[in-house]
């Protein structure tokens with residue numbers, strides 16, 4: 001069997017490599033000629049554990065190839081997956097130009113009776129739009145199905161091979177059968193493959209990401225309240241998570257969520273609701289809470305230095321939006337660094353995978369360091385943003401001897417506050433009663449009037 005994958009990014013490369021590993025012939029198409037050249041040499045332009053090994057072994061075995069040519073890439077394919085980016089537009093909606101451009105090429109070059117599987121995250125109704133676009137080109141033979149992807153960067157290969165479920169949106173029994181046979185090549189038999197209509201499959205992806213984002217904003221809100229009432233969010237979360245109705249996943253307080261999915265997907269869902277004259281007030285709060293939370297680490301540091309950061313040097317550990325990836329899209333670290341530089345501070349940053357991005361995105365005043373200890377040398381404080389394994393148990397004596405001022409701002413609640421304070425550090429995390437707590441004092445007018453709410 002032969003398939004095409006359109007878009008050789010995080011999703012397309014993982015999908016293509018895993019399918020090739022299962023014995024399918026895979027041709028990956030990308031409009032980025034430079035990327036195609038690198039990939040054909042076995043060079044993977046992104047950091048994803050296990051991906052390079054999988055890709056190179058299948059490239060050497062001839063099971064996967066890369067091209068910028070649609071006619072070549074689509075030749076002989078029974079299924080073509082669309083895995084191009086769907087970045088946010090100014091109004092929060094999803095930019096579908098890549099998906100539509102890919103569909104136009106498919107209309108021109110695909111063989112008869114292709115199944116076109118939309119893997120990109122797309123608003124409800126996109127499959128219908130693509131179907132119409134193909135019909136306008138006379139291609140009613142192509143079956144458009146939805147097949148949203150749920151993998152997480154940093155463990156994408158593992159997630160793709162061992163998902164919790166596979167979702168297929170189609171009304172065609174034949175297309176559903178073909179897709180199931182593709183996935184069953186590698187899926188464990190107990191993994192459900194759920195077939196539903198296009199709209200429900202498209203919505204499942206947004207609803208899942210919006211729910212996870214909601215849990216994060218929820219626990220961050222609880223952590224912020226904990227700071228005001230001297231409760232300890234670690235204990236609260238431990239006890240909440242033990243409730244099987246709640247569970248402990250995605251209940252980690254910190255400096256907010258980032259990445260290429262949660263922020264854009266929550267906004268796209270709000271935009272989709274607005275477009276249908278429904279005000280998604282819960283999701284708007286989730287989004288706004290996260291924007292505020294991403295600023296809080298910087299605000300905590302500024303408050304600690306009595307509001308003025310001019311002339312301060314801050315060491316930052318972590319640039320990627322999470323560990324085990326080089327993806328910096330919407331990373332809380334970018335928000336923090338912009339905030340610090342905007343307040344007149346300078347920054348020394350270290351990240352194990354994404355430092356090559358520093359010259360592209362930062363102004364003067366931000367230095368990329370070769371290791372995590374260089375980033376704290378002569379700094380006034382350390383801020384930890386990304387929970388990479390190597391940041392979890394550093395040599396604290398060394399950190400203390402390098403810092404000009406022993407202050408640690410823990411953006412992911414990675415450390416034991418008592419341990420750090422016993423060693424002479426000033427410490428602040430999120431929702432923890434110990435350590436140096438900074439509680440911004442709000443005006444009465446900033447507070448939510450619960451009396452008004454109860455009176456309806």
Ligand SMILES: NC(=O)c1ccc[n+]([C@@H]2O[C@H](COP(=O)([O-])OP(=O)(O)OC[C@H]3O[C@@H](n4cnc5c(N)ncnc54)[C@H](O)[C@@H]3O)[C@@H](O)[C@H]2O)c1
Pocket residue numbers: 006007008009010011012029030031032035083084085086098099101102119120121122149150151152153260261
């Ligand atoms: N990254 C994730 O963790 C993740 C998880 C689940 C779903 N998704 C969704 O999957 C989609 C892809 O995400 P990604 O992170 O892999 O994106 P990405 O930005 O890493 O990669 C997209 C690739 O598509 C290529 N491309 C763009 N337009 C093209 C076109 N017309 N023809 C051929 N190639 C084209 C780009 O050059 C790029 O290499 C998005 O909709 C995203 O929301 C992403």
